[in-house]
Amino acid sequence: MADSVTDKVKKVVSRQLKVEESLINPDSDFVKDLGADSLKSVELVAAFEEEFDIEMDEEAALNVRTVGKAIEHIEKSMKEQGKSGADPQ
Amino acid sequence: MKVCVFEDRDYDKLYPLTYLRATFELKCGHTSLLEKIKRKFGAGTFCYFAREQLAPGLKTKMPDESVNDLDALRDDLLIINGRWLASGTDDLQADGPEEVGISGETLVYARVKADTVQKHLKDDFFGFIDSIKSNLKNKDVSLKLISFPWDLVSSNGDAIKDDFDMLSQKGISGKFPPQAAIYGDADRAYVAETAKIHPFVVLDTSGGPVIIDEGAIIYPFSRIEGPACIGKDTQIHGAKIREGTAIGPVCMVGGEVEESIIHGYANKFHDGFLGHSYICEWVNLGAQTTNSDIKNDYSQVQVYVKGELTDTNQTKVGCFIGDHTKTSIGTLLNTGSVFGMMSNVMSIGGLLPKFIPSFCWFMNNKILKGYGFRMFIKTAETVVSRRGRKLTEDDIRLLEYTYKLVKPERDALIKKERM
Known part of the structure; x- marks a missing residue:
C-alpha cells in the first residue's frame, strides 16, 4: 500500500532535518522542536514540492509552523492542483 | 537643440x-554612459526614453528633465542611443545636417530638425525612431556601442583614462601622509580634497591614472594600480586594486580586484579575487568569494545571454551579478558566470553553475524559490538602511515588476532540475 501523505511528510521532514521519524508528530514545531532554520525551511518547502509534485506559494508555505499544518497545507495544494494521493479526511 | 538619450530594444x-x-x-x-554623453553635449537640454517601469525612478533622479514624454521631442533633436560609450576623442557634433549614424543595423545617433520630427512623430517612440532611420540619410559610423555586459568591462581601463583626462582638477588635494607613496607620475593621480589616504598605501600611476574621489578612505596596505578609480565615500581595506578597476560610490572593498566594475553601494569587504566582472548595487560578496576570469585551456569564454550561451570572443571574462544578490563565504564562481538579481547564493564547495536566476536561493547545488517576495524586500530594506538609504515606493514597484518578469524563468529552471 502506498504511503499516506502523513507518512511521506514525516519521511521528508526526517530526511531534511535529520530527525528520527518516531520523534515527528503533528504537533511538532519545525523551528522549536525539529531545529529548522531559515535555510532548512526553504529546503524543506522545495522537498515537499518535489515529493508531492506540487507548487506551493513560498510565503504561505514558510508561515506553516507545525507538521500537522504542513500536512493540511500540502493536501489542500494537492487537491487544488489535481494531484491524487491525499489522505482520506 | 535638445538631446534625447534613449534606451533601445537591446537592453x-x-x-x-x-x-x-x-x-x-x-x-x-x-x-556612467549618460554622464559621458552629458559631458560631451552639456550645453543642451536633455530628455530620455526608457522602459516604462524605469520611468518613475529616472524622473526622481532627474526631476528637471522629461522622461518618456513624446511632446518633449518637438524640437531640433540630437537623438543618442544610450548604449553609446562616448569618449573625448569621438567626433560627433550636435550641429550638422540631418543624418542617422548607424552601426550595423543599430541607430547610434540622429540629427533631426523640428519639422522632420513633426512629420515622423506619431504616437510611439520606436515608431518614430524606425521612421527617421528609414527616411533620413544613413551614415556608417564607428562609435562604440555597449552590446553585452563584458563590453563594459573590456572598455573600462580606457574609459577611466578618458574620465581622468576630462577631470577639471588633478593632483593631491586630500590627506596624503608621507608614509604613503605614488609610484609613477604624480600628475596622473587625483586625490579629492575630502579623501583620506592612510600610511602604507601605494598609488601606482605607471600604467594609468588613479582617481580617488571625495570622501573615499584608502586604508593601510592597499595598492591601487592605474587606470583605476575609487568612488565617493568608498572604503578600500588593505586591498590590491589592479589595473582597469572602477569602484563606484559607497562600497567597501578588500581582497583583490582586477579589471572590474563595482557599480556602487556594494560590499566585497574580505579577501577573495574578483576579476573582469561587473557587480551591481547592493551586492554582498561573502568572505573568500572568488571568481575565475580565465579558463585553464585559455579558450574563449561563453556567457549566458537571454538563456543562450554566447561567445564573448574574449579569453578573460569574469562574472556579472545583478542588484541585491549575495554570495556566502567561500563561494567559487566559474568563468563567465551570470547571477541574477536578489538571489542568495551558497557555496557548494566547488564551482557553481554558470547561470543562477534572479529571486532564488541557490543551496546544495539546487535552485530554490527562497522565502518569497515580501522577505526579499524586507532584507533589501535592511540592506539599504545600513547605508542611510530607503527603498521608495517606486523602488518596490520596480522590484515587484521585475520579480514577476523573471519568475517564469526561475520556476522553469526549478522544474527542469526536478525532472
Whole structure:
C-alpha cells in the first residue's frame, strides 16, 4: 500500500532535518522542536514540492509552523492542483 | 537643440545589469554612459526614453528633465542611443545636417530638425525612431556601442583614462601622509580634497591614472594600480586594486580586484579575487568569494545571454551579478558566470553553475524559490538602511515588476532540475 501523505511528510521532514521519524508528530514545531532554520525551511518547502509534485506559494508555505499544518497545507495544494494521493479526511 | 538619450530594444542583452537601470545608467570607467554623453553635449537640454517601469525612478533622479514624454521631442533633436560609450576623442557634433549614424543595423545617433520630427512623430517612440532611420540619410559610423555586459568591462581601463583626462582638477588635494607613496607620475593621480589616504598605501600611476574621489578612505596596505578609480565615500581595506578597476560610490572593498566594475553601494569587504566582472548595487560578496576570469585551456569564454550561451570572443571574462544578490563565504564562481538579481547564493564547495536566476536561493547545488517576495524586500530594506538609504515606493514597484518578469524563468529552471 502506498504511503499516506502523513507518512511521506514525516519521511521528508526526517530526511531534511535529520530527525528520527518516531520523534515527528503533528504537533511538532519545525523551528522549536525539529531545529529548522531559515535555510532548512526553504529546503524543506522545495522537498515537499518535489515529493508531492506540487507548487506551493513560498510565503504561505514558510508561515506553516507545525507538521500537522504542513500536512493540511500540502493536501489542500494537492487537491487544488489535481494531484491524487491525499489522505482520506 | 535638445538631446534625447534613449534606451533601445537591446537592453535585455545586458541583463542582469539592466533589470533595475536603463542602459545609459550603466557605468564604464568613473562615470556612467549618460554622464559621458552629458559631458560631451552639456550645453543642451536633455530628455530620455526608457522602459516604462524605469520611468518613475529616472524622473526622481532627474526631476528637471522629461522622461518618456513624446511632446518633449518637438524640437531640433540630437537623438543618442544610450548604449553609446562616448569618449573625448569621438567626433560627433550636435550641429550638422540631418543624418542617422548607424552601426550595423543599430541607430547610434540622429540629427533631426523640428519639422522632420513633426512629420515622423506619431504616437510611439520606436515608431518614430524606425521612421527617421528609414527616411533620413544613413551614415556608417564607428562609435562604440555597449552590446553585452563584458563590453563594459573590456572598455573600462580606457574609459577611466578618458574620465581622468576630462577631470577639471588633478593632483593631491586630500590627506596624503608621507608614509604613503605614488609610484609613477604624480600628475596622473587625483586625490579629492575630502579623501583620506592612510600610511602604507601605494598609488601606482605607471600604467594609468588613479582617481580617488571625495570622501573615499584608502586604508593601510592597499595598492591601487592605474587606470583605476575609487568612488565617493568608498572604503578600500588593505586591498590590491589592479589595473582597469572602477569602484563606484559607497562600497567597501578588500581582497583583490582586477579589471572590474563595482557599480556602487556594494560590499566585497574580505579577501577573495574578483576579476573582469561587473557587480551591481547592493551586492554582498561573502568572505573568500572568488571568481575565475580565465579558463585553464585559455579558450574563449561563453556567457549566458537571454538563456543562450554566447561567445564573448574574449579569453578573460569574469562574472556579472545583478542588484541585491549575495554570495556566502567561500563561494567559487566559474568563468563567465551570470547571477541574477536578489538571489542568495551558497557555496557548494566547488564551482557553481554558470547561470543562477534572479529571486532564488541557490543551496546544495539546487535552485530554490527562497522565502518569497515580501522577505526579499524586507532584507533589501535592511540592506539599504545600513547605508542611510530607503527603498521608495517606486523602488518596490520596480522590484515587484521585475520579480514577476523573471519568475517564469526561475520556476522553469526549478522544474527542469526536478525532472
